Amino acid sequence: EAQVTQNPRYLITVTGKKLTVTCSQNMNHEYMSWYRQDPGLGLRQIYYSMNVEVTDKGDVPEGYKVSRKEKRNFPLILESPSPNQTSLYFCASSQGLDYGYTFGSGTRLTVV
């Protein structure tokens, strides 16, 4: 089944403790992206990647890092999480910019 897999689905952590949210797609998509979803704000893009080793900032990149060492994987790294990063995070991939995204099921992160 074609899908984007995110892990974990739920995560509660403490301020300052580094964490990684993994994202993997099995569709050989070149374009991948991370979004956060907050009530009333819709989805805001954190980072995106056009291909392996090519990443760029979205609208809200502060406090996040990404890497794209392999085509299928696009992990999101929070080096020092803070409570304002409590949110619902989605990874997404697509064949290219003219195509719709396939989204993962989301990761609900709480930073206390």
Added chain:
Amino acid sequence: AQSVAQPEDQVNVAEGNPLTVKCTYSVSGNPYLFWYVQYPNRGLQFLLKYITGDNLVKGSYGFEAEFNKSQTSFHLKKPSALVSDSALYFCAVRRYYGQNFVFGPGTRLSVLP
């Protein structure tokens, strides 16, 4: 910079009636426009897109959207709503030659039996 507005937080419609979820956009150049749906506790699902060509675009689950360049709008429509259409709907835009997408704040659709 590109932006997307969805002027209604909530739309209520009776089952069997036509539905419209509104979207307006602001972008320089020709826009690439998308609609997505999010069911509870799920990721977003792609419904349809406008890249070029006919202004009326047909998509999944009987939805369609009409691109209106003069009004900078891309409203989502369905001739006959189902209770199962109740969900959160997002409009998104990409600027031609742009590499990132901007999503609207979402509109919650409730279809009442």
